[in-house]
Structure formats: C-alpha cells, structure tokens
Amino acid sequence: TQLLEQSPQFLSIQEGENLTVYCNSSSVFSSLQWYRQEPGEGPVLLVTVVTGGEVKKLKRLTFQFGDARKDSSLHITAAQPGDTGLYLCAGAQGNQFYFGTGTSLTVIP
Amino acid sequence: DAGVTQSPTHLIKTRGQQVTLRCSPKSGHDTVSWYQQALGQGPQFIFQYYEEEERQRGNFPDRFSGHQFPNYSSELNVNALLLGDSALYLCASRLTGVETQYFGPGTRLLVL
Numbered sequence: 001t002q003l004l005e006q007s008p009q010f011l012s013i014q015e016g017e018n019l020t021v022y023c024n025s026s027s028v029f030s031s032l033q034w035y036r037q038e039p040g041e042g043p044v045l046l047v048t049v050v051t052g053g054e055v056k057k058l059k060r061l062t063f064q065f066g067d068a069r070k071d072s073s074l075h076i077t078a079a080q081p082g083d084t085g086l087y088l089c090a091g092a093q094g095n096q097f098y099f100g101t102g103t104s105l106t107v108i109p
Numbered sequence: 110d111a112g113v114t115q116s117p118t119h120l121i122k123t124r125g126q127q128v129t130l131r132c133s134p135k136s137g138h139d140t141v142s143w144y145q146q147a148l149g150q151g152p153q154f155i156f157q158y159y160e161e162e163e164r165q166r167g168n169f170p171d172r173f174s175g176h177q178f179p180n181y182s183s184e185l186n187v188n189a190l191l192l193g194d195s196a197l198y199l200c201a202s203r204l205t206g207v208e209t210q211y212f213g214p215g216t217r218l219l220v221l
Contacts, residue, residue: 006151031208042113042199042212043152050208088151092208095165097142097201099151 003027004091004100012106013079021074021087021103029091032065032072037086079107113202113213121219122190130185130216134202141183144199152199158183195220
C-alpha cells in the first residue's frame with residue numbers, strides 16, 4: 001500500500017523554468033520530509049515540516065505542508081541543472097516513515 | 110562528525126545465498142531503520158531497531174532479519190536470496206523522539 005503519491009512522476013524542464021512537485025495522501029502525518037537522491041546514492045534530507053500550513057524556504061526551494069498535514073508541495077524557482085535528481089517525500093507516523101513514489105527531475109541546460 | 114556509513118558499497122550474490130549488510134549510525138543517534146529501494150522507486154521500509162530490539166516491521170518476509178548492537182550499529186541479514194532482492198539497501202538513523210532521519214549511501218545488492 002502506497003500511502004503517499006507524488007506527481008508528476010517524471011519532469012523534464014529547461015534551465016530557468018519554475019516547477020512544483022506534489023505529495024498527496026489521505027492519511028495524516030506528524031511530520032513530512034523532502035529528500036533529493038542522486039543515482040546510486042542515499043537520499044539527502046532537504047527539509048522537515050511539522051506544523052500544518054508551514055512554509056519553509058531553502059534558497060530557490062519552497063516547501064509547504066498542507067493545513068491538514070496530509071499533503072505537501074515543493075516549488076523550485078529558476079531551476080538549474082544541479083537540481084536534477086529524484087525528489088522524495090516521506091511522511092512520519094509513529095516510528096515509521098512512509099515514502100512517496102518519487103519525482104524524477106531533469107533540468108536541461 | 111561522521112554521518113551514517115554502510116558497508117559494503119556493492120555486493121554480488123547468487124540465488125539461495127545469504128548476505129549481511131552493515132550500518133553505523135550518525136553519532137548520537139540510537140534508532141536505525143532499513144529500507145529497500147528498487148530502481149526508479151521510493152524506499153520501502155523493512156524494519157526499525159531501537160535498544161537492540163526490532164521495534165517495527167514493514168511488509169517483508171522472515172528471510173529478512175536484523176540486529177542492533179550496544180553501540181547502536183546494525184546489521185541486515187537476508188537469507189535464501191531471490192532475484193527480486195536485487196536493490197539498493199539503505200540504512201537511516203535518528204535520535205528517538207526527533208522526527209528527522211539521515212540516510213547512508215546504501216549498499217547495492219545484485220542477485221544473479
């Protein structure tokens with residue numbers, strides 16, 4: 001059972017464009033993390049959001065946690081080739097983290 | 110401060126064999142979780158260890174077992190390997206009560 005669905009699954013854009021990745025669920029999470037993963041490496045934590053409605057900014061990346069703590073979005077402004085990677089969301093319930101299906105982003109120079 | 114480390118980085122086994130993967134958590138962390146990630150998919154939770162005991166388990170068969178040592182390091186054992194066990198195995202650590210976990214680089218297992 002996949003608790004978290006991400007969309008889109010694949011995204012290919014030109015350098016300089018903006019994009020938004022969505023992470024949706026019918027379940028409530030106590031917190032939600034976003035990770036970026038390079039091929040053959042472990043996921044690297046980008047941010048943790050805890051409060052419903054919370055917005056966090058990390059340079060060109062903006063993360064939002066839904067008011068009901070069931071969904072989240074990641075917005076990237078002026079994408080750069082270095083943003084290329086697999087973006088994963090993960091929701092926490094008790095002691096367990098449930099990962100989304102992932103969004104593979106390619107930024108073309 | 111070393112992050113999460115895993116060994117080996119790559120491993121090739123044949124069907125039916127057994128494998129042991131190792132993980133050292135980030136300094137100060139006491140909880141270790143193991144994940145299996147198939148190519149192009151998100152990580153799937155295998156189990157979590159805290160205070161040397163399995164605290165929670167995902168939907169994986171008993172062929173997957175683990176252990177946590179007093180220094181919080183952990184092992185993942187897989188018996189009777191199947192072709193479908195080929196994947197990137199990730200270890201993540203955190204401090205109990207803190208809802209942020211950090212991942213190691215993973216062990217790439219190929220079963221032939």
